[in-house]
Amino acid sequence: xxxxxxxxxxxxxxxxxxxxxxxxxxxxxxxxxxxxxxxxxxxxxxxxxxxxxxxxxxxxxxxxxxxxxxxxxxxxxxxxxxxxxxxxxxxxxxxxxxxxxxxxxxxxxxxxxxxxxxxxxxxxxxxxxxxxxxxxxxxxxxxxxxxxxxxxxxxxxxxxxxxxxxxxxxxxxxxxxxxxxxxxxxxxxxxxxxxxxxxxxxxxxxxxxxxxxxxxxxxxxxxxxxxxxxxxxxxxxxxxxxxxxxxxxxxxxxxxxxxxxxxxxxxxxxxxxxxxxx
Numbered sequence: 001x002x003x004x005x006x007x008x009x010x011x012x013x014x015x016x017x018x019x020x021x022x023x024x025x026x027x028x029x030x031x032x033x034x035x036x037x038x039x040x041x042x043x044x045x046x047x048x049x050x051x052x053x054x055x056x057x058x059x060x061x062x063x064x065x066x067x068x069x070x071x072x073x074x075x076x077x078x079x080x081x082x083x084x085x086x087x088x089x090x091x092x093x094x095x096x097x098x099x100x101x102x103x104x105x106x107x108x109x110x111x112x113x114x115x116x117x118x119x120x121x122x123x124x125x126x127x128x129x130x131x132x133x134x135x136x137x138x139x140x141x142x143x144x145x146x147x148x149x150x151x152x153x154x155x156x157x158x159x160x161x162x163x164x165x166x167x168x169x170x171x172x173x174x175x176x177x178x179x180x181x182x183x184x185x186x187x188x189x190x191x192x193x194x195x196x197x198x199x200x201x202x203x204x205x206x207x208x209x210x211x212x213x214x215x216x217x218x219x220x221x222x223x224x225x226x227x228x229x230x231x232x233x234x235x236x237x238x239x240x241x242x243x244x245x246x247x248x249x250x251x252x253x254x255x256x257x258x259x260x261x262x263x264x265x266x267x268x269x270x271x272x273x274x275x276x277x278x
Contacts, residue, residue, distance in 0.1 A: 026131065027077070029059050029077070031056040032082075033083070035082050043199045056080075075123055077091065105142070112136060159199060160209075162210065162211070172267075190237060197241065212254070216230050216231050231257045232271075257272065
């Protein structure tokens with residue numbers, strides 16, 4: 001919460017939610033890991049599940065502290081994602097967690113809601129109802145994943161896209177482990193880009209190509225000429241970071257710059273650069 005750009009954007013969302021009378025804001029903080037192999041976990045935390053959980057819980061604590069005593073009804077929770085079965089793990093504020101993968105697949109909404117009343121005892125009632133469809137959907141999804149018996153190889157780190165930007169510019173990237181995304185709110189952008197290059201480098205081999213995508217959303221008061229300059233800045237940061245730390249990857253890199261319309265989600269390509277050597 002000490003990141004000024006993130007804090008400003010987050011505060012605007014919370015305040016808008018409050019003043020429109022929406023009944024509070026439920027903030028979901030996530031971490032992920034693999035139960036089958038730690039190396040399929042979060043590379044950003046060096047595949048350390050414990051540190052991932054500590055980071056998420058610590059972030060929740062920062063949110064609670066930052067908004068304590070203010071009139072905005074903010075309720076942050078931590079949810080883990082076990083990626084082998086794409087199953088959620090709920091954490092409450094008392095150090096208790098529940099694995100949806102261990103819940104009966106035929107649990108009813110009424111039974112789940114009764115469970116949430118006890119598990120999130122201080123959560124506003126409407127937020128429990130808002131959370132319910134996601135949890136019921138995940139239990140159904142877990143059952144489908146088990147029935148498909150999906151090969152684990154699909155879940156290994158094999159990212160070939162390095163994305164830098166923000167807004168809803170990367171909402172279309174839903175394929176597991178296809179992209180590494182450095183968000184616009186991170187104050188150490190170069191560090192995150194370097195880490196992303198490192199992950200790509202770990203599974204790179206001669207002849208393999210990869211894509212970098214600098215993208216930002218526009219529309220609804222966000223003007224196109226302004227965000228073009230932001231996209232160009234991100235694109236330059238990618239190149240400079242790669243040139244300094246991973247120059248051998250640059251001839252195998254294709255750089256693309258794009259703008260994404262907030263309302264239609266259509267991407268407009270504003271520039272690209274094929275692989276080039278230093």
